[in-house]
Amino acid sequence: MLRGARLISTAVAAVLLVFSSTWLLTRPHPRVVAGDPTLTSGDAGRGRLVFAAGDCASCHASPGQPDRFRLGGDLALASPYGIFRVPNISPDPEAGIGSWSVADLANALISGVSPSGQHYYPAFPYASYTGMTLGDIRDLYAFLHTLSPVPERAQPHQISPLFRIRRFVGFWKLLFFREGRSGGAENGDPVHDRGAYLVETLGHCAECHSSRNIFGAIKPKTRFAGGVSSEDVGFNPNITPIGIGSWSEQDLVEMLRSGMTPGHGYVGWVMADVVENTAELPEVDRMAIARYVKSLPPRPTPHP
Ligand code: HEC
Ligand code: HEC
DSSP: OHHHHHHHHHHHHHHHHHHHHHHHHTOOOOSSOTTOTTOOOOOHHHHHHHHHHTTHHHHHSOTTSSOTTOOOOOOEEEETTEEEEOOOOSSOTTTSSTTOOHHHHHIIIIIOBOTTSOBOOTTSOHHHHTTOOHHHHHHHHHHHTTSOOOOOOOOOOEEOGGGGOGGGHHHHHHHHOOTTOOSOOOOSOHHHHHHHIIIIIISOHHHHSSOBOTTSOBOGGGTTSOEEOTTSSSEEOOOSHHHHTTOOHHHHHHHHHHOBOSSSSBOOHHHHHHHHHHTTSOHHHHHHHHHHHHTSOOOOOOOO
């Protein structure tokens, strides 16, 4: 009798311990203090280039209209977990992020945490943006505030009920997210190192050009080696030397400026959107991207 009671209380204690440590481990950790007075708005002109390099418009511009600066969101992103609806990030205080501070934007991009302290889904590629400098985020903030407010709210995500519990993203982060580290390594050559930042962090090129595991995280061995598109409508090419070994740095610079490839005409589809942005960058940044991409180790193309 006594033994049974002790067993039950041990079991209850174990469950409570697992529950509370899980709760602690999956807690959102915003990097920046909400009211940090040093985090003032930056330079909107430079922020425009951060916005281009980050390819924010490809997801956040309202679909079905030509203005890439109308950031009403609502684009549907299909995924194995359901459909994500990209939010409105225009400066509208109600429907968008007009009431946010620079710290709020920094915590979204670096930590994947919202102003109300909830995890974002990694469909928002913060696993790459996490390496962004605070200087770039301040400039981006200033630029976003020059755009027109869009008063319409984006629709809510249509994902399965289990995934609606944002706290579960904490497990994903424990396994796959390294705050402040976007991947890649610097080698001391300033052109290469600028390229590493543009490719790994801002340009989040690996998010498309890699394969993912069942949790939707990039498999390291396939990084840049290509993979099925997240919407399952094609195969994103291998951009390591196995795929584009015959391209010169100059070929890459040309593609990033005009979309023209050395072999087969022009890149299309979502890569054409990427090129709309890389075309806006200064030539030195395209050269930096090219130098870094050419330095990637060869990795075999994974089987879809
Ligand atoms: C691949 C598509 C994609 C790209 C590229 C992208 N985002 Fe997002 N973003 C999303 C999705 C999806 C969400 C919603 C995440 C969620 O609900 O958890 C989001 C959420 C956000 C939020 C939070 C909005 C809110 O209302 O809480 C901000 C801010 C944001 N993105 C800014 C940016 C900026 C700035 C860039 C460019 C540097 C960018 N995003 C690039 C898809 C994208
Ligand atoms: C939103 C997904 C996405 C992102 C982000 C993206 N790409 Fe691509 N990329 C593609 C797709 C899809 C293609 C194939 C386009 C085609 O076949 O017309 C492609 C094609 C390419 C090619 C041509 C490969 C070949 O064999 O023809 C290169 C090089 C390339 N991307 C480099 C980059 C770089 C560098 C970045 C980051 C600055 C980047 N991509 C970001 C999806 C993406």
